[in-house]
Amino acid sequence: MGNEGVKSSRRKFLKSAATASGAILGYSLLKSSQYLVYAAEPEDPNLPWYGIVIDVEKCIGCGACAKACKNENDVPVEPFFFRTWVEQYTVKNDGSVEIQSPNGGIDGFTQTVPDEEIFKSFFVPKMCNHCAKSPCVQVCPVGATYDSPEGIVLVDEKYCIGCRYCVQACPYGCRFIHPVKKVASKCTLCYHRIKKGLAPACMETCPTGARMYGNLRDKNSEIVKFLKEHTTQVLRPNLNTGAKLYYNALSSEVR
Amino acid sequence: MKFYVPPQLKRLAIAFAVFIVLFLVLRKFLVPDSFGQYGHYRGDSLADNALPEIHYAGQQACLDCHQDIEDLKAKDVHARIHCETCHGPGQKHVLSGEASDILKPDSREFCGNCHGKNAAKKPGTIVQVQLSEHNTDKKCIECHNPHQPWEMKE
Numbered sequence: 543m544g545n546e547g548v549k550s551s552r553r554k555f556l557k558s559a560a561t562a563s564g565a566i567l568g569y570s571l572l573k574s575s576q577y578l579v580y581a582a583e584p585e586d587p588n589l590p591w592y593g594i595v596i597d598v599e600k601c602i603g604c605g606a607c608a609k610a611c612k613n614e615n616d617v618p619v620e621p622f623f624f625r626t627w628v629e630q631y632t633v634k635n636d637g638s639v640e641i642q643s644p645n646g647g648i649d650g651f652t653q654t655v656p657d658e659e660i661f662k663s664f665f666v667p668k669m670c671n672h673c674a675k676s677p678c679v680q681v682c683p684v685g686a687t688y689d690s691p692e693g694i695v696l697v698d699e700k701y702c703i704g705c706r707y708c709v710q711a712c713p714y715g716c717r718f719i720h721p722v723k724k725v726a727s728k729c730t731l732c733y734h735r736i737k738k739g740l741a742p743a744c745m746e747t748c749p750t751g752a753r754m755y756g757n758l759r760d761k762n763s764e765i766v767k768f769l770k771e772h773t774t775q776v777l778r779p780n781l782n783t784g785a786k787l788y789y790n791a792l793s794s795e796v797r
Numbered sequence: 798m799k800f801y802v803p804p805q806l807k808r809l810a811i812a813f814a815v816f817i818v819l820f821l822v823l824r825k826f827l828v829p830d831s832f833g834q835y836g837h838y839r840g841d842s843l844a845d846n847a848l849p850e851i852h853y854a855g856q857q858a859c860l861d862c863h864q865d866i867e868d869l870k871a872k873d874v875h876a877r878i879h880c881e882t883c884h885g886p887g888q889k890h891v892l893s894g895e896a897s898d899i900l901k902p903d904s905r906e907f908c909g910n911c912h913g914k915n916a917a918k919k920p921g922t923i924v925q926v927q928l929s930e931h932n933t934d935k936k937c938i939e940c941h942n943p944h945q946p947w948e949m950k951e
Contacts, residue, residue, distance in 0.1 A: 554800075599919065600922075602911055602918050602922070602923050603915065603917055603918070604910040604911040605910060606882050606910070610853060610881070610886075613852050613853070613885065613886045614851070614852045614853055614886065615849070616849075630915075630917055631917075632916070632917070649906075649910070650906070650909060650910035650911075650913060651913075651915055651917070652913070652915075653914070653915045653916055653917075655916075657916055660916050663915075663916040663917040664917050665917050685832070685837045685838045685839070686838070687838075688836055688837065688838035688842075689836070690835075690843060690846075691835055691843075696842065696843070696846050697846075698838060698839050698842035698845070699845070700839070700842070700845065701838075701839055701842065730846055733846045733847055734846065734847050734848060734849045734850075734851065735851055735853075737847040738851065740851065740853070740855045741855070743852070743853045746853050746855060746856070746879055746881060746882075747853070747879060747881055747882040748882070749877075749878040749879075749882045749911060750922075750923075751877065
């Protein structure tokens with residue numbers, strides 16, 4: 543008899559558990575309200591999906607981009623806060639690599655290694671990769687950083703609590719804590735400019751056209767044409783960040 | 798068979814219900830209305846990010862007044878370079894029209910940012926000058942017109 547009781551109560555328990563889980567599943571499927579269940583909406587195919595191309599071969603290391611970025615976005619002029627910057631890589635004949643970025647390249651570069659010791663040397667402009675699967679977005683505990691419907695990683699300055707988790711998470715070192723606002727700050731691909739139909743400040747001022755941005759969804763856009771015709775690579779592809787900043791002629795020394 | 802619910806469980810259930818209701822009410826007031834509009838973030842933040850004023854006016858704004866300079870530039874190697882690359886942010890100048898609101902850099906170092914000799918610049922793509930050797934006593938613009946570098950002034 544005792545055995546019977548256990549069986550029937552187990553049956554009852556299973557029944558009610560199935561009903562409850564069914565109800566929860568049904569509720570999340572219905573999505574009648576986003577009040578409890580947040581899920582990213584499917585991306586709008588009518589909106590552009592931005593990507594960036596940087597042609598390492600064209601960069602002359604003048605630092606106009608880094609300077610323009612600071613001017614445009616009121617990034618503190620004090621050193622070591624950059625939304626975009628330029629690095630000079632010098633591979634020496636003995637195989638060692640020297641990387642330098644004096645003041646982010648804003649004041650130009652002076653060659654420090656004599657010609658006869660250099661195997662090769664090149665400039666690499668860096669900026670936010672606007673990853674489709676951004677580590678920085680994934681770690682934000684309050685939902686203050688996000689992938690916009692146009693594929694731009696943005697920061698909600700009113701919502702950010704300045705916990706620095708995203709600064710640690712970015713494998714490209716593209717974030718910093720704004721020393722005055724005390725919130726995370728980063729490249730917005732000049733969201734305020736592209737919304738007005740203007741090019742981002744770094745691309746507006748690049749004298750050699752080493753930088754390009756455009757709609758990856760539009761198969762006739764200049765950027766897609768460039769990607770078709772060139773062998774491009776993203777930084778740290780092994781991390782599977784879905785980076786949308788493509789480098790042309792990138793050397794393997796670049797980290 | 799009558800299902801027996803012990804009184805301590807009943808009290809616990811009531812406590813749970815109160816907690817959940819309280820949680821939902823608090824959430825209603827604490828979470829911004831636009832949160833979750835597009836994803837796990839405040840939808841209004843998109844507008845916030847589009848808010849800042851521009852400082853660089855864009856090439857078209859320069860051409861609206863200075864088409865003559867553009868024509869000059871078009872004849873020489875600096876043709877593709879936008880005005881604000883050298884002249885700095887121009888929105889203030891566009892709005893005021895004052896010459897003092899735009900930069901006119903003339904130092905050797907400024908020209909050297911692009912034209913200084915460096916092994917990382919591909920030979921043949923840009924003219925490179927050893928600043929410490931090339932006419933050290935003169936400013937670049939004393940001989941070269943920045944808008945037409947090869948139309949020598951003297």
